[in-house]
Amino acid sequence: MIRSLLLATAALTISGPALAASGAPITPAPASDTPREGAFVLDARTVIAPAEGDAQAQASARYLADLLARSRGLKLTVRQPKPGERAIMLTRGGPQGETYRLEVAPQGIAISSSGDAGLFYGAITAWQLATATPGQGPATIPARIIDDAPRFGWRGLMLDSARHFQSVAFVKGLIDRMALSKLNTLHWHLTDDQGWRLEIKKYPRLTEVGAWRVPAGAAAAADIDPRTGKPRVVGGYYTQDEVREIVAYAAERHIAIVPEIETPGHAHAPIAAYPQLGSAAAAPTATSGDWGVFPYLYNVDETTFAFLDDVLTEVVALFPGRYVHVGGDEAVKDQWKSNPAVQARMKALHIGSEAQLQGWFVSRIEQMLKAKGRKLIGWDEILEGGVAPDATVMSWRGTDGAVIAAKLGHDTILSPAPTLYLNHRQTNSPEEMPGRGQVIGLKDVYDYEPMPAALSPDQQHHVLGVQANLWTEHVRTEERAPLMYYPRATALAETAWSPAARKDWSDFADRLPVELDRYRGLGLTFGEAALKVRALAQPSGAGAQVALLGAEDVGEIRYTTDGSVPTAASRPYAQPFEAPLGTLVTAQAFRNGRALAPATATRIDARAVRTRVSQDLKSCTEGIVLNLEDDGPVRGDRARFLVDIMNPCWIYQGADLSGVVAIEAVVGQIPFNFQIGKDIEKIKFRPPATPEGELEVRQGSCQGAVVATLPLAPAAASSGVTVLKAPLKGVGRADLCFTFTQKAVEPMWVIDRVTLVTGHDR
Ligand code: ACM
Secondary structure (H helix, E strand, O other), rough: OHHEEEEEEEEEOOOOOOHHHHHOOOOOOEEEEEEEEEEEEOOOOOOEEOOOHHHHHHHHHHHHHHHHHHOOOOOEEEOOOOOOEEEEEEOOOOOOOOOOEEEEOOEEEEEEEEOOOHHHHHHHHHHHHHHOOOOOEEEEEEEEEEEEEEOOOOOEEEEEEOOOOHHHHHHHHHHHHHHHOOOEEEEEEEOOOEEEOOOOOOOHHHHHOEEEEEOOHHHHHOOOOOOOEEEEEOOOOOOHHHHHHHHHHHOOOOOOEEEEEEOOOOOOOHHOOOOOHOOOOOOOOOOOOOOOOOOOOOOOOOHHHOOOOOHHHHHHHOOOOOOOEEOOOOOOOOOHOOHHHHHHHHOOOOOOHHHHHHHHHHHHHHHHHOOOOEEEEEEEEEEEEEEEEOOOOEEOOHHHHHHHHHHOOOEEEOOOOOOOOOEEEEEOOOOOOOOOOOOOOOOHHOOOOOOOOOOOHHOOOOOEEOOOOOOOOOOOOOOHHHHHHHHHHHHHHHHHOOHHOOOOHHHHHHHHHHHHHHHHHHHHHHHHHHHHHEEEEEEEEEEEHHHEEEEOOOOOEEEEEEEOOOOOOOEEOOOOOOOOOEEEEEEEEOOOEEEOOOOEEEEEOOOOEEEHHHHEEEEOOOOOOOEEEEOOOOOOOEEEEEEEEOOOOOEEEEEEOOOOHHHHHHEEEEEHHHHHHHHHHHHOOEOOOOOOEEEEEEEOOOOOEEEEEEHHHHHOOOOOEEEEEEEEOOOOEEEEEEEOOOOOOOOOOEEEEEEEEOOOOO
């Protein structure tokens, strides 16, 4: 009945480019969105009406009702409408699979799809329409017809639960968030060197031993668990009942879970549990708190393949999806090279290299999975040494893996580092969570185009889709994970769902404040640090020059100097400005008049203009910087240091030394828990003059004269940061270089912040 009314509604001519570009604020942008005349008023009397006797339509209707109640305070009933009642109808027919049609007319809303997922996505879009304007209660939804379909079938996020364990509640919450963005694949990284997170009934030691570890560092070693008298362990694992619960929860949200069981490398944890699986002369006895690439590889004995077959039997019983990911990445072959039994096996099999042995190893596993009716996925290293016949390749070392795979006729998924590696910081703000130091901003993720230009149309069919990965070495708590994922996962979702021609950064940024308000309305956190504005000041005459940083590419910055919270009409920021010392700068970023994040207030005083946190210092070389968290205190806030672990050396560029009488440095120590093999020999330090070492400050360059020396003795025993101070007399402007003297890399000294102290502010 409603359908025929909708069809009678006249099409509206789109009046201007802004409307044409923006459409309704739905994210990811729908394939097509055509405005019509009139509007539908959604209120508490509207009913949500699933097709009768249709359990899936009923489930989507209830999901929509729940979202509306939680985010808009509208409590709609799910039932068939009485004559004359206004309804959101979920009807069958028309588009297939994940595609759907959504029609809004003054009389009602009709969502139609033949596919269960299509109905579900239509319901999500209806919720987005109802939350397009801020506030609670009734919503006026302009009439329109949306025809929507995904660009890619694989729209993924990866969660690393091995490096740090997350709760069942967290995983379910992530699944719910994915559903809001029409993401449909959760790649669950369940095993790695640092942890085995999946209960395997036949091999209980995998979790008894492999799921627990003592975190690295002196602070954790000193944190004795009174129950054991030993250092407290962290970790956990998912029982098979919990996994079944999570898999069912995901299925209800049309999300497939792809489990990853890493082979033949990243296997420290299972080898610690069952040493007979390993290739090294000496197996590890416990799971480790180190990061990086461990040397431990499974051996190639038939008993090891029997073990893997047993594990995969339990895995496929838990995960009903088509794919199982078996890793394959970063398997350094040293242990295979030096193991006589492995070498003998290679000879017997006429396998000429360790790379080919890995190819053979992965093919063996592919046969096991095939026998269980499943398909193998591996990281792009599985292309080396002969790729297994039906393997799907996940391209992480750039896009070459995807191109090679597709040209060879293999399916592939684009998941390249660093752009889609969400363990990278999304801003340089010191508020940013720990992670890899290279900044991968929201726009970097948005701008990523997954379809390699090098592929012919036929080969392009092998590109299943796109995925962003969150490795959790530096994501110690699950509360931090959403701050890394979002809003970048929202950008990824648009790349994965929306037609390439619909993608437009400016349009996405226009819709972003609405989407962020939806998250806030549901109590969902995201990386707000990247959207907040930060004031960075330097001395200028008797006052300061203030630069405002943040929300680059997304918003415009507005600010006040009278202590008031900015509005969209406050003074716009264009370039650094002069301000007297003592000024309170309050700044905020807006997009189309809507604030992106809370305002920040900074007092520009004599210390602020001469203080630099590690994130604002320049790394001396172009190495890989990490934003690392202190290992102490074990409980409570910990400092974060931006450091190049291969060359811990920082430069305060163009420091104003006039009037400076001393330097204050806040320093900490981090455990050097990185498996970097022989590269450790490349890390060089100047020798210490005192037993605990010194922080040395050089002027001009890192080879310049030492202008201040800060002995580290007062900081040596501290599990947190320590303030050190030494005289420093300077004139003019100069770069200052900071390095620590130390004998060995463990633990590594790091700078938290430095302040140049003038005669006035002592
Ligand atoms: C990977 O990042 N090693 C797949």
